[in-house]
Amino acid sequence: MAMKFRLIERRNLGKDAATAPKKMYAQAVNNGYVTFNELCDNISELCSLTSADVKAVLDRMNYELDRNLKAGRIVQFGEIGNFRLSVGSSGSVKEEDFSSSQIRKPKIIFTPGAKLRSTRTNTSFEKAVPMTVTESVPCDLEHVY
Structure with missing residues (x-):
């Protein structure tokens, strides 16, 4: 599956900015969001662990990552x-x-x-098809940046 992108116009910061003050640049189009719970559920489907077991392991890994990074490791x-x-x-x-x-x-x-x-x-990359006005996309406002 190819990653989708769209083109956006931005100010040109290159050496040719005097002749082309704006250029088109690629920007990734995200194809959804996977929550922590979904990730844990998906992992648990592939092994004998429950989703709660996976969450517990990942929580502990986060704790250990934090502890060891603070120690300079x-x-x-x-x-x-x-x-x-x-x-x-x-x-x-x-x-x-x-x-x-x-x-x-x-x-x-x-x-x-x-x-x-x-x-x-x-x-691989493929240009995203622009949405029409009649299409609606579910939006999780909690994750809009």
């Missing part, structure tokens, strides 16, 4: 990939002038595993 999440914290700071001329208050909020870096990397490589 890289967390390997099986074939999914690795998580690690990355920090940046403002600079100091001298080492003794540096304070931990200069460190910015850490970022969580995710490095996908081989399967997810191949997903990025093997994804």
